[in-house]
Amino acid sequence: MKVLIVSDTHRKNENYFKAVSLVKPNLVIHCGDAEGSEYILTEAVECPVQIVLGNNDFFSYLPKELELKLGAYKVWVTHGHNYYVSMGNEVIKREAAARGMDIVIYGHTHKPVVDTRGSVIAVNPGSLSYPRQEGRRPSYIVMDVEDKDVRFTIEYL
Ligand SMILES: [Mn+2]
Numbered sequence: 001m002k003v004l005i006v007s008d009t010h011r012k013n014e015n016y017f018k019a020v021s022l023v024k025p026n027l028v029i030h031c032g033d034a035e036g037s038e039y040i041l042t043e044a045v046e047c048p049v050q051i052v053l054g055n056n057d058f059f060s061y062l063p064k065e066l067e068l069k070l071g072a073y074k075v076w077v078t079h080g081h082n083y084y085v086s087m088g089n090e091v092i093k094r095e096a097a098a099r100g101m102d103i104v105i106y107g108h109t110h111k112p113v114v115d116t117r118g119s120v121i122a123v124n125p126g127s128l129s130y131p132r133q134e135g136r137r138p139s140y141i142v143m144d145v146e147d148k149d150v151r152f153t154i155e156y157l
Helices: 014-023 038-043 090-098
Strands: 002-006 027-030 049-051 065-070 073-078 103-105 112-115 121-125 139-146 149-156
Touching: 002 014, 002 121, 014 139, 014 149, 027 065, 038 049, 090 103, 090 121, 112 139, 112 149, 121 139, 121 149
Parallel strands: 002 027, 027 049, 073 103, 103 121
Antiparallel strands: 002 139, 065 073, 112 121, 139 149
């Protein structure tokens, strides 16, 4: 299955619409800071959309985190701001390992990451709306997963 992973859209949604029409995903994972656009982002696609709570999502019903099974993998989705991700991903990877997760998907930093070192894969799609990495191109991740085959690709708009 093809999973579109996005984050930190902060109510600026045009690039999200572009990404979903380019990728045509079977599932969308949004790592938080949708800032009230949850309904619009969900209605824009025909596939399921899973969104977690970000540090800027006030008064929201969204879950703080999700545990999903994708292919053979246990996947933990959380915004990441409670795990010092601005300093690096060591803490969030350790927490993911302690929970028995294979993959952690997080956001918050607005910088894309695919980190396959160690026993837990950590990925961050960056931000489609307010990118902060060198070059500042809006980014997202495409995850292709079938059973034990998994591939993550950072894409830029
Ligand atoms: Mn954010």
